[in-house]
Amino acid sequence: MTTTALPAAAGTRTGSTAALRVRGLRKRYGTHQALDGVDLDVARGEIFAVLGPNGAGKTTTVEILEGFRSRDDGEVSVLGQDPATAGRDWRARLGVVLQEARDLTELTVAETVRATARYYPAPRDPAEVIAAVGLEEKAGKRVRTLSGGQRRRLDVALGIVGRPELLFLDEPTTGFDPEARRAFWDLVRSLRDDGTTVLLTTHYLDEAAQLADRAAVVNAGRVVAVGTPETLGGPGARTPVVRWYDDGQPRTERTTTPTALVARLAAAAGTGREIDGLTVTRPSLEDVYLDLIRTRPEDPS
Numbered sequence: 231m232t233t234t235a236l237p238a239a240a241g242t243r244t245g246s247t248a249a250l251r252v253r254g255l256r257k258r259y260g261t262h263q264a265l266d267g268v269d270l271d272v273a274r275g276e277i278f279a280v281l282g283p284n285g286a287g288k289t290t291t292v293e294i295l296e297g298f299r300s301r302d303d304g305e306v307s308v309l310g311q312d313p314a315t316a317g318r319d320w321r322a323r324l325g326v327v328l329q330e331a332r333d334l335t336e337l338t339v340a341e342t343v344r345a346t347a348r349y350y351p352a353p354r355d356p357a358e359v360i361a362a363v364g365l366e367e368k369a370g371k372r373v374r375t376l377s378g379g380q381r382r383r384l385d386v387a388l389g390i391v392g393r394p395e396l397l398f399l400d401e402p403t404t405g406f407d408p409e410a411r412r413a414f415w416d417l418v419r420s421l422r423d424d425g426t427t428v429l430l431t432t433h434y435l436d437e438a439a440q441l442a443d444r445a446a447v448v449n450a451g452r453v454v455a456v457g458t459p460e461t462l463g464g465p466g467a468r469t470p471v472v473r474w475y476d477d478g479q480p481r482t483e484r485t486t487t488p489t490a491l492v493a494r495l496a497a498a499a500g501t502g503r504e505i506d507g508l509t510v511t512r513p514s515l516e517d518v519y520l521d522l523i524r525t526r527p528e529d530p531s
């Protein structure tokens with residue numbers, strides 16, 4: 231998947247610098263409290279990732295923001311409007327890439343992208359969008375003949391062809407090969423460079439680390455942490471961990487000065503002797519994330 235840069239995005243961006251603001255969002259399905267007071271702020275031009283385990287409430291949140299689901303309680307403002315009451319003009323300012331694949335039609339890739347572009351007042355050039363998602367060679371092929379990853383790229387093309395101010399990407403790279411994922415990340419960065427705000431849900435922590443300016447971790451319907459990928463989980467979360475064996479016993483110490491600790495252990499071991507099983511690691515975003523979701527909030531239902 232090769233990508234080409236897209237020309238400038240989105241219409242007017244006057245007014246507030248917030249792309250979206252959510253306070254106390256609640257949603258219940260029967261007896262199950264799926265969202266239990268979600269607060270979120272996303273600034274214009276930001277790539278914001280929503281992370282969380284299966285069933286945490288990510289899709290419910292995103293679909294309420296998109297205006298596809300109703301809420302029970304809370305305040306929601308998306309591009310300055312309430313999705314529950316906003317009209318077609320508002321919707322035309324959004325780009326949506328849903329999780330599930332679209333119906334497979336007899337149309338070609340180019341016909342599908344052109345047909346979608348006609349719904350928007352100021353669409354991007356369909357041919358440029360097809361090139362941007364790396365589907366140039368498939369432009370004349372019927373959609374039903376595409377592979378799963380290629381269909382996902384087409385979904386992305388349909389999400390961006392309307393030149394959205396705010397793009398929702400729900401697990402966008404599921405089924406992408408590694409090269410296609412990297413090319414997709416470049417595409418998302420180029421959209422951000424054009425001023426597009428991106429709200430991304432993903433289970434790939436490396437994707438969040440690569441792309442997101444900030445991320446929120448959602449667990450059991452609540453936001454349990456928000457921050458940049460480097461600061462998520464608080465100041466101690468990325469403190470290096472030194473592990474070694476002491477008389478056959480595993481030892482672990484978290485320290486901001488691992489070099490000093492290793493020097494001390496080396497001195498204790500004696501000149502020329504190795505420290506048994508020594509490793510020094512800095513917790514990855516994935517380690518921090520797993521720590522955050524391990525302590526599940528009480529089941530709110």
Ligand SMILES: Nc1ncnc2c1ncn2[C@@H]1O[C@H](COP(=O)(O)OP(=O)(O)OP(=O)(O)O)[C@@H](O)[C@H]1O
Pocket residue numbers: 259262264282283284285286287288289290291
């Ligand atoms: N239409 C529905 N009816 C009943 N329960 C639902 C409905 N949609 C979602 N739920 C429940 O609400 C909770 C949150 O679901 P949601 O799809 O928002 O989670 P998610 O974080 O997007 O999960 P995943 O990572 O698996 O996509 C889950 O327990 C789910 O079973």
